[in-house]
Amino acid sequence: MANPKKQKMSRRKFLGISSCALTTAVVGSQVKVLKALAKSGDISEPVAAITKDVYTSCGMCVNKCGVIARVRDGVIHKLDPNPNFFPKSRGMLCARGNAGTKVVYDPDRLKYPLIRVGERGEGKWRRASWEEALDMVTNNMNQIAEKYNRASMMFASTEGTFSEHFFLQLAECYGTPNTLRHPTLCLSSNIQGFSATFGTNPTPDVKNADYIIMSGANRAEALMTPDSIDMIKTDGGGRRKLVYLDPRFTKTAAKADEWYPIKPGTDMAFILALINVIITEGLYDDDFIEENTVGFEQLAQHIKQYSPGWAATECDIPAKDIRRIAHEFANAAPSAVYYQGRRSSFFQNDTQMRRAMAILNAIVGAWDTKGGLLPNKKIALTKHDYLAPWYDDVPDRLDKGGVTYLSEKDGSWPVFRDRALAADPYPIKGMMVYKQNVLVSVPDRAKSLELMKQMDFICTIDITMSDTAWYSDVVLPEATYLERLDPPENLSGPVPVVAFRQPCVEAMFESKTNFWIMQQLAKRLGPEIAETFDFTMEEHIHHMLKKKPEIYDALFGKGVYYEDTEPEYGRLKGKRLRTRSGKIELYSEKYAKKGLDPLPVYKSPDKVPTNMYRLLVGRHAYFTHGTTANNALLHDLMPENTLWLAPSEARKLRLKNGQMVKVKSKVGEEKLKLEITEKIRPDSVYMAHGFGVLSKGLSNIAGVGGSDAALIESKYCPISGNCAMHETFVQITPA
Numbered sequence: 001m002a003n004p005k006k007q008k009m010s011r012r013k014f015l016g017i018s019s020c021a022l023t024t025a026v027v028g029s030q031v032k033v034l035k036a037l038a039k040s041g042d043i044s045e046p047v048a049a050i051t052k053d054v055y056t057s058c059g060m061c062v063n064k065c066g067v068i069a070r071v072r073d074g075v076i077h078k079l080d081p082n083p084n085f086f087p088k089s090r091g092m093l094c095a096r097g098n099a100g101t102k103v104v105y106d107p108d109r110l111k112y113p114l115i116r117v118g119e120r121g122e123g124k125w126r127r128a129s130w131e132e133a134l135d136m137v138t139n140n141m142n143q144i145a146e147k148y149n150r151a152s153m154m155f156a157s158t159e160g161t162f163s164e165h166f167f168l169q170l171a172e173c174y175g176t177p178n179t180l181r182h183p184t185l186c187l188s189s190n191i192q193g194f195s196a197t198f199g200t201n202p203t204p205d206v207k208n209a210d211y212i213i214m215s216g217a218n219r220a221e222a223l224m225t226p227d228s229i230d231m232i233k234t235d236g237g238g239r240r241k242l243v244y245l246d247p248r249f250t251k252t253a254a255k256a257d258e259w260y261p262i263k264p265g266t267d268m269a270f271i272l273a274l275i276n277v278i279i280t281e282g283l284y285d286d287d288f289i290e291e292n293t294v295g296f297e298q299l300a301q302h303i304k305q306y307s308p309g310w311a312a313t314e315c316d317i318p319a320k321d322i323r324r325i326a327h328e329f330a331n332a333a334p335s336a337v338y339y340q341g342r343r344s345s346f347f348q349n350d351t352q353m354r355r356a357m358a359i360l361n362a363i364v365g366a367w368d369t370k371g372g373l374l375p376n377k378k379i380a381l382t383k384h385d386y387l388a389p390w391y392d393d394v395p396d397r398l399d400k401g402g403v404t405y406l407s408e409k410d411g412s413w414p415v416f417r418d419r420a421l422a423a424d425p426y427p428i429k430g431m432m433v434y435k436q437n438v439l440v441s442v443p444d445r446a447k448s449l450e451l452m453k454q455m456d457f458i459c460t461i462d463i464t465m466s467d468t469a470w471y472s473d474v475v476l477p478e479a480t481y482l483e484r485l486d487p488p489e490n491l492s493g494p495v496p497v498v499a500f501r502q503p504c505v506e507a508m509f510e511s512k513t514n515f516w517i518m519q520q521l522a523k524r525l526g527p528e529i530a531e532t533f534d535f536t537m538e539e540h541i542h543h544m545l546k547k548k549p550e551i552y553d554a555l556f557g558k559g560v561y562y563e564d565t566e567p568e569y570g571r572l573k574g575k576r577l578r579t580r581s582g583k584i585e586l587y588s589e590k591y592a593k594k595g596l597d598p599l600p601v602y603k604s605p606d607k608v609p610t611n612m613y614r615l616l617v618g619r620h621a622y623f624t625h626g627t628t629a630n631n632a633l634l635h636d637l638m639p640e641n642t643l644w645l646a647p648s649e650a651r652k653l654r655l656k657n658g659q660m661v662k663v664k665s666k667v668g669e670e671k672l673k674l675e676i677t678e679k680i681r682p683d684s685v686y687m688a689h690g691f692g693v694l695s696k697g698l699s700n701i702a703g704v705g706g707s708d709a710a711l712i713e714s715k716y717c718p719i720s721g722n723c724a725m726h727e728t729f730v731q732i733t734p735a
């Protein structure tokens with residue numbers, strides 16, 4: 001909630017701190033560039049002839065790889081990797097990164113503020129001035145505050161733009177606690193399980209690990225830099241080994257030394273059996289355990305029940321392989337990692353499954369050491385402090401108490417939505433959405449549509465007509481990442497870096513930055529809120545970098561900033577960790593106190609019912625989530641999604657490759673093309689994310705493929721509130 005203790009930062013004080021000389025330098029050079037550019041960019045007719053190369057960072061996914069934009073005749077002709085060394089992306093720009101030009105020059109992009117004229121979802125709009133659209137947003141926000149409560153407004157957003165915090169600032173200043181961010185769709189179980197063990201969510205030292213086990217992380221397609229680069233790299237002659245578990249034969253499986261098509265939802269059985277072998281056969285690092293951990297005795301007792309023979313029947317991986325892998329892993333340790341991945345929205349037991357991973361890494365001493373798990377570092381930047389107004393009558397978050405560990409900032413999407421639908425304990429009537437595609441990214445689309453139906457008002461800030469924008473009342477066009485000056489962002493990691501964005505070309509049409517939009521809304525919400533936004537982006541950047549002006553020179557000079565090129569090992573040796581005991585918690589006292597299993601207890605996933613299949617979802621190298629499938633360049637590479645089904649099952653169902661099939665779950669029904677492939681287990685089917693859209697404003701993909709969000713049931717982990725997206729069963733019939 002709004003914190004009255006926050007230090008007030010007045011505009012004068014703010015400016016006093018910034019370096020004025022530097023401010024002039026940036027603004028000066030920026031203005032020169034912008035002045036020479038087209039006033040209102042028309043794709044086919046660039047007005048000015050600007051030829052230059054501009055450093056920035058990619059905005060096509062979470063990674064923020066270093067980019068150099070080749071601007072020719074005022075148009076971004078090509079995006080290349082930043083040629084300067086950058087520890088995060090090391091000269092890599094993936095297919096999506098290259099396709100960024102088609103985000104700017106996309107005929108489907110949002111060009112002007114739009115106000116709905118027909119029914120919601122009917123697709124009838126009129127162009128509005130910014131003035132009118134912004135007035136409409138704040139009038140509605142004020143009405144909701146008056147009629148219900150400030151907490152009846154929800155703010156949904158996802159990171160990636162570097163300026164999400166301004167959106168969250170507006171929410172806080174307006175006075176709602178109800179911000180819904182992406183972690184419970186993505187990685188919150190991961191953070192929870194690892195933090196409960198190590199006091200932090202560390203990063204695996206993929207580059208230096210001799211032995212890596214990856215399960216449920218498809219790094220050759222679901223790219224995370226630098227892990228995806230390091231995973232592929234071989235030193236030649238090194239003893240590096242990659243063991244990969246996935247119900248599908250992915251590109252990572254193709255690169256692995258061993259691939260096991262594990263039964264979905266049983267990774268914990270495999271991990272517990274590895275721990276069993278390592279403990280019962282004395283392969284653990286007893287000095288490390290003695291010095292750094294608590295609860296080994298309890299773990300040793302608990303793990304006895306989980307033998308490789310037992311695990312083999314659960315997870316379909318032969319007991320002899322489990323035993324051998326346990327030996328190989330322990331022999332390679334501490335230069336060995338069980339890679340925890342990122343997305344942990346798989347099963348309801350995800351937090352405890354990640355706990356098991358963390359415990360396995362700990363007992364072989366793969367912590368804070370070369371080739372093991374590394375605690376992250378961050379380059380400190382100065383925060384923007386502001387004094388949010390205080391409102392006495394605002395209740396707690398709507399989803400408060402819904403799960404054991406709820407993040408006040410992120411909330412839990414599935415819990416929140418259920419309570420909002422029941423107006424329990426109060427109604428949610430207004431929705432502000434910024435860079436989140438609720439109807440595509442949150443499981444059970446029909447429920448999200450119901451949620452939107454009950455709103456008095458919905459405003460979406462996006463760059464294209466996403467499904468969520470399509471169902472909104474006001475749609476505001478943001479300038480794309482290649483047209484914005486964004487605040488620098490400090491990305492934590494074993495080798496922390498700072499990334500930034502500057503405009504490569506002038507923002508086209510009437511698109512504006514999120515920062516500008518937030519400032520304009522703040523102004524309309526009254527002077528107290530306006531004051532918290534009373535600075536320019538240039539001033540903000542100088543403020544953030546005031547303690548380290550050299551970052552400024554590095555960012556604008558070569559596009560990247562970092563202080564180290566290699567991780568520092570043993571950094572936390574002898575130091576207290578941020579757990580209850582100050583040590584690595586094999587046995588979690590904290591969990592015991594909350595009535596949770598203090599050690600991971602295995603439960604089999606629900607059995608696949610006869611004549612049904614488990615629906616699996618996941619990444620494709622050419623797309624980011626559900627929202628780049630319409631990009632012209634990427635669409636050429638993969639024009640539609642298909643349903644993967646094993647040949648043996650296709651024969652049983654008398655289905656042919658390429659035919660249209662109906663996929664039906666408890667909550668939805670979709671039609672898409674069948675792809676018969678050996679690359680998937682017979683008990684599961686798979687579809688890529690991002691097709692089957694509702695919006696007709698996405699011309700390449702409207703009416704194409706099927707939506708996974710429409711099929712996935714809304715289940716979640718009761719500890720973290722993370723969605724469980726692989727617990728849905730579907731029936732397949734000819735369409």
Ligand SMILES: Nc1nc2c(c(=O)[nH]1)N[C@H]1C(S)=C(S)[C@@H](COP(=O)(O)OP(=O)(O)OC[C@H]3O[C@@H](n4cnc5c(=O)[nH]c(N)nc54)[C@H](O)[C@@H]3O)O[C@H]1N2
Nearest residue numbers: 215216217218222223245264265343618619621623624625
């Ligand atoms: N190209 C691309 N890269 C991305 C992104 C993107 O959208 N596109 N998004 C980024 C983001 S936000 C995230 S969170 C990460 C996600 O990164 P990942 O989590 O690696 O990505 P997914 O493809 O969602 O899931 C990984 C794999 O888990 C498999 N799987 C399903 N069920 C099970 C199971 O029970 N056990 C095991 N062992 N495997 C299972 C799936 O078949 C899938 O291949 O990717 C990041 N990188």
Ligand SMILES: Nc1nc2c(c(=O)[nH]1)N[C@H]1C(S)=C(S)[C@@H](COP(=O)(O)OP(=O)(O)OC[C@H]3O[C@@H](n4cnc5c(=O)[nH]c(N)nc54)[C@H](O)[C@@H]3O)O[C@H]1N2
Nearest residue numbers: 158182185186343435436437441461462463466478625627
């Ligand atoms: N079914 C299913 N659901 C999933 C997943 C899955 O694999 N399958 N993956 C989950 C995961 S791991 C994650 S992280 C979430 C992510 O899903 P979301 O939280 O929805 O986030 P994004 O997909 O990054 O962003 C979505 C919206 O941002 C818009 N956008 C892109 N760039 C900009 C910009 O510069 N400015 C503005 N204003 N808007 C922009 C896009 O057009 C899109 O509408 O999805 C989760 N949901």
Ligand code: SF4
Nearest residue numbers: 058061064065094097
């Ligand atoms: S992984 Fe690809 S899409 Fe993501 S930031 Fe890097 S280049 Fe861009």
Ligand SMILES: [Mo]
Nearest residue numbers: 185186187343
């Ligand atoms: Mo994610």
